[in-house]
Amino acid sequence: MTAATNQLAAPRTTVSRPRPTSKSRYTLGRTLKYAALIFFLVVVLIPVYVLLVTSFKGTGDADPSRAWALPQIWTLDNWATAWTALAPSILRSVAVVVPSAIIAAFLGSLNGFVLARWSFRGANIVFTVILFGMFIPYQAVMIPLNQLVLDLGIPTGVPTLILLHVVYGIPITTLIFRNYYATVPHELIEAGRVDGAGMLRTYWSIVLPLSIPGFVVVLIWQFTSAWNDFLFAVFFSSSQNGPVTVALNNLANGALLQNYGVSMAGALFASLPTLLVYIVLGKYFVGGLMSGSVKG
């Protein structure tokens, strides 16, 4: 291949232009690139513009036909109304997301540690068996799940959703932790074993403290996906006892006389926590995305 590229590259050197020209071409290319980057930036921000602008508009003003115009009168009424309407459900979202993320992360770290470090026959099969749970369409378990939750007598709303996010979070947290522990130097863990510590002690006193970065990534991931979940929420809760996605959908699609400004302000409220996490912990967020890919 090297030879081929060499040959092919040869004529190119001969026709290569004087430096200034190539530099100006370079600048043209660069200008084009920046133009493209900025164009996409604007395109991505279009929905945000409409959301923001509409959320400050009065009732008559907030109409699809005036989507692109600035508010005639800026008002905070929509934000106040949306907050009153959504605050309880936002608190319930917190009550669902925080414990379920922590529990799922903890279970995932146990699994990840065992699967990454203790090689036993079938470890890979166990891992694959767990991982499959990440990919199933939840529609394929919804009907019996409904029955199971009823049989177990777990109240709908927050308690059920915690359980579901823990259970269906296990595969991805296991995956992320397994990949994470695979990067932790062997020696650190081996040191504990030489001390004669058992597996549980090793986990508790050596591995867990090392896992903080892993936990950050997993918690962010779980937090975001559970916060944004709608499928489980709509099947197992209502606007009265469910998280903010359900309440927001209700607010936006259900109101008798629709108030678009309120819906838009509500959408922004509902997105703030995840956006905030993303802005503050963006680096880890991206890290989480990376480990979310199954490259083993």
Added chain:
Amino acid sequence: MRVNRRMTATVATAAVLGLTLAACGGDTGGEGGGEGGGSQVEVFTWWAAGSEKAGLDALVGEFENQHPDIEFVNGAVAGGAGSAAKDLLQTRLQAQDPPDTFQAHAGMELQDYIDAAQIEDVSDLYDEFGLTDAFPADLVDRLSTEDGAIYSVPSNVHRANVVWANPTVLEENDIDPEAQYADLDAWIADLEKLEAAGVTPLSVGTTWTQVHLLETVLLAGLGAEAYTGLWDGSTDWEGDEVTSALEDFETLMNFTNDDRDGLDWPEATQMVIDGNAAFNVMGDWAVAAFEEQDKELGTDFTATPVPGTDGTFDFLADSFTLPVGAPDAEGAKAWLETVGSLEGQVAFNKAKGSIPARTDADPAEFSEYQQGAIESFANDTIVSSLAHGAATPVATLNAFSDATSKFTTGASDLAGYQSELAAAAAG
């Protein structure tokens, strides 16, 4: 190392705290009623805002007059025109955690609850409270199952076959706003005129509003008797009369706005209010939308029966039930008594804008629109609404909706549509 261990302890504590929080959250969510001393009644509705809430408040006021010893617990669930409430109710009933009484559309929509043995026959309460004679005989007929059982007490009645029009738009296009159309053909002639003038002749919204339009067209085309026959099998869905009614429906849909599938009824009605469309077919809850924007009946808008359905009252009613295993059945019965009582019905409907199911209310207490509706309800033939659960069970209505959406988006032709409707009606 020690620091780290403390750290993990903190995480663990946080987890536990989180769980406790969650448990609290769970308790506050939804469950409503329950223990506590004395008698109380948890009333489950989707009347959480606007005129509906005002109506409920008025009804509660009357309830407290009649039953001061029973505490009212509001189990209202907002949103989705009741769909959110129905989802939650379904779960609660399955978990055998029913409210003491819940709101439901009267008629066949109750069939699922009946089949699932989730609600009680209340016909003996009709005798006890003297409701059988207070309601129109037609209505009692529509509410009774084949074996004579009745499963709910209606609180109010709405009319579905109403056309709302903007007189200004009509005048601008040389159409007499006072015109009474004898049948759909006469109406269609004027719609054509509007279409030619570049006005949206008829506004409609998403699937259920299209089913609503369909039912009024069927009613206009078939007449009250044959229309009712559609629901008990005595009218043939494959017949020519149905075909020509569906042709009219197709014609009418061609006069409607393009963005209909993205709109719900308030937006479709708003098009008439704003003068962006001439006509809209919607139930008489739409009157609230006009009145909230200070529009006057007669000058700013008109409300007439859908052409070809004059003399027929296409009804739907909200009603209350007695769930099997209601925690406080006595409280629930007291609530049903108030709901059925003259005072309760007057208080409720004056605030909500609908009309009493009882025929003995004094019309003078109500608005101009309501007075007209009360008169029609007393004199007209009463038929059951399809789109609002009075005529068919939920599964049948869903099948009708699917077929209608398929037809109006152009995925099936008229013959296919008709046979799908027939299949849906057959179950």
Added chain:
Amino acid sequence: MLKKLRRLGPPLLMLTPSLILVGVFVYGLIAANFSTSFTDNHTAAQATGQEPAAFVWFTNYFDLLASEDFQHSLMNLVLYTLVFLAGTMVMGFLWAWMLDKPVKGEGLFRSVYLFPMAVSFIASGVVWRWLLNSNQDEQASGLNRLFQMVGLDFLQNNWWNNVTFGIIAIAVPAIWQLSGYVMALFLAGFRGIPDELREAARVDGASEWKLYRYVLFPQLSPVALSALIIIGHMSLKAFDLIMSISKPANYQTKVPAVDMYVFKSSFDYANAAAVGSILLIIVALVIVPYLIRTNREEKR
């Protein structure tokens, strides 16, 4: 024996809670779901146990697959998935490619491209429902209005109000939301390629295109595969978008997940379960080979 137990005991103990949960909630429920889908449990009375349900085996599957409506749903799902995949992969790769080499303000571009990922489909659906308004010309609003304002009138269309291709409009917000994610994956892929490799190629005098074709692309292919799998599997989330932008009852944007929701709410549990199982089978056909492959690779 005792030694073996001591060796295997703790790891098994640590895995047990998760294995039980996954065993019950994933595999147990999948089995239960298949069993429901084999019955004639179509009514409220049967769903609540008032009346018995009988086994009808594959009847529900045959009926569903033969029905024009369900075929339309499946077709929509396929169309949506293809457009969604193509859109996110192309945009994601393009962005990553542009940002790979040093760019001023890289952090800003990256953050903005990625942020929609943090928002739920339900929240973004609120605004996309407006943007995808199907009115055109003088009544236009949303994106159609924007097209008019910038002189691109010909781009106006009726978005999701098209019975065959309407579902593609629903993929637009999904592409908006997840292209940044694919970009991040590719960017990590680009950065994961050792500089020496590029340098070596450059020293060899490889053209830019050759560099990509023979050095970078092969290095990126595992990333691309991961992205395809994850994005492809997210296409089932179209449900959220349809619930918030269109309506479940709208025929043009129906997908199996919506059918399942409608079946469930009218107590047709058998058909709801059958739809769920069909989705599972479709996903498994793609995922299982992928998992087995990954598993094999790791053994090496």
